[in-house]
Amino acid sequence: MPRHTRATIHLDHIRHNYELVNRLAPQSKNMAIIKANAYGHGLIEVANSLSQLVPAFGVAIFEEALTLRDSGIQQPILVLQGVNHAQDYQLASELGVWVTLHNLEQLSTLLATPIKKPITVWLKLDTGMHRLGMNQTELQTAVEKVLNCSWINDDFIVSSHYSCASQSDNLMTQLQFERFNQMLSLVKLGKPVKQSIANSPAIVGFPESNLDWNRPGIMLYGVAMFDSQHDSDKLTKPAMTFESEVIAIREIKTGEAVGYGKKWIASSSATIATVAVGYADGYPRQAKSGTPVFINGKVAKLVGCVSMDLITIDISLNTQVKIGDRVELWGENIPVSTVAEHADTIGYDLVSGVSQRVPREYR
Ligand SMILES: *Cc1c(COP(=O)(O)O)cnc(C)c1O
Numbered sequence: 001m002p003r004h005t006r007a008t009i010h011l012d013h014i015r016h017n018y019e020l021v022n023r024l025a026p027q028s029k030n031m032a033i034i035k036a037n038a039y040g041h042g043l044i045e046v047a048n049s050l051s052q053l054v055p056a057f058g059v060a061i062f063e064e065a066l067t068l069r070d071s072g073i074q075q076p077i078l079v080l081q082g083v084n085h086a087q088d089y090q091l092a093s094e095l096g097v098w099v100t101l102h103n104l105e106q107l108s109t110l111l112a113t114p115i116k117k118p119i120t121v122w123l124k125l126d127t128g129m130h131r132l133g134m135n136q137t138e139l140q141t142a143v144e145k146v147l148n149c150s151w152i153n154d155d156f157i158v159s160s161h162y163s164c165a166s167q168s169d170n171l172m173t174q175l176q177f178e179r180f181n182q183m184l185s186l187v188k189l190g191k192p193v194k195q196s197i198a199n200s201p202a203i204v205g206f207p208e209s210n211l212d213w214n215r216p217g218i219m220l221y222g223v224a225m226f227d228s229q230h231d232s233d234k235l236t237k238p239a240m241t242f243e244s245e246v247i248a249i250r251e252i253k254t255g256e257a258v259g260y261g262k263k264w265i266a267s268s269s270a271t272i273a274t275v276a277v278g279y280a281d282g283y284p285r286q287a288k289s290g291t292p293v294f295i296n297g298k299v300a301k302l303v304g305c306v307s308m309d310l311i312t313i314d315i316s317l318n319t320q321v322k323i324g325d326r327v328e329l330w331g332e333n334i335p336v337s338t339v340a341e342h343a344d345t346i347g348y349d350l351v352s353g354v355s356q357r358v359p360r361e362y363r
Helices: 011-024 035-039 043-050 062-070 086-095 104-111 136-147 172-186 200-205 336-342 347-352
Strands: 006-009 057-059 077-079 097-101 121-124 157-159 194-196 240-252 270-275 292-295 298-303 311-314 326-330 360-362
Touching: 011 043, 011 200, 035 043, 035 347, 043 057, 043 062, 057 062, 062 077, 062 086, 062 097, 086 097, 086 104, 097 104, 104 136, 121 136, 136 172, 270 298, 292 311, 292 336, 326 336, 336 347
Parallel strands: 006 360, 057 077, 077 097, 097 121, 121 157, 157 194
Antiparallel strands: 006 240, 240 270, 240 326, 270 311, 292 298, 292 326, 298 311
């Protein structure tokens, strides 16, 4: 028996969005970022569907790379956080997994771990995000050590990450790019090195920084990548349709409340439909009354608190609704970024938060 609640994943849309990246940044190699279960869309399924198209994949943590290798993915895989243990370096080199070195401690461990097959490293610079990355002096030290180490590939890549690329008018992106170039020009690198800084919003909004490698994530899934509306929103196709079903309908009188804490009170008599999705499925508990859902070709509004397994919607104006009707929570008709706005968060949080309980169906 199929569950009421499911996430339909349009793998063809993900491929379309990836091809859009290649058209926008044809001079760069564009690795597909598929961390966090491919932003909730399914790590292995998304990797398989992109494997003929992409030169490499990027994940956050080493376990994600191991899962991909176990399932037969053969492209290079970059671990964006790198690893911290000697045996992980051994395994990474055997499996052709690239590691980020964002500090000298990670490099020390690697230097103390003789490994058979040379490993490829990405040296990460902090250009203003102040989360991960080396400063200029540390990069200089790292470069010298990397070039002197026989089990580290000479062809290292220097990378950084933007803090404000999703705000299209924020000057921080320009500033970080200038710092990146300046640090690279001041460090003695011994030879030309490959470079990488752009994530999705930078690829679109700051194309000067499309370098040897780009790291698009969110735009592959067709989720809005800028904090405010942007022309690019129309170019990508949403890859996830999150839906559920109406399982109960009732009439309530003026002044009656709906849901936990009596947070929403009917200002006139109303018809309420109860839908089989809640925060344990990944529908955001913070979503306020008024958040749109899509049912039978029309928008209806969330009313009352989101429960663990249920939400309630006002269908007073959607007179044809009956039990069993499908409700789109986000997808083609309701952008996930719209739901995110009503829940004080971002689309990234919602798609990656669709829980294990929700079956994914692949198209
Ligand atoms: C997640 C991540 C990306 C992808 O960013 P999007 O905004 O999803 O395109 C790129 N680089 C790093 C270091 C990341 O952590």
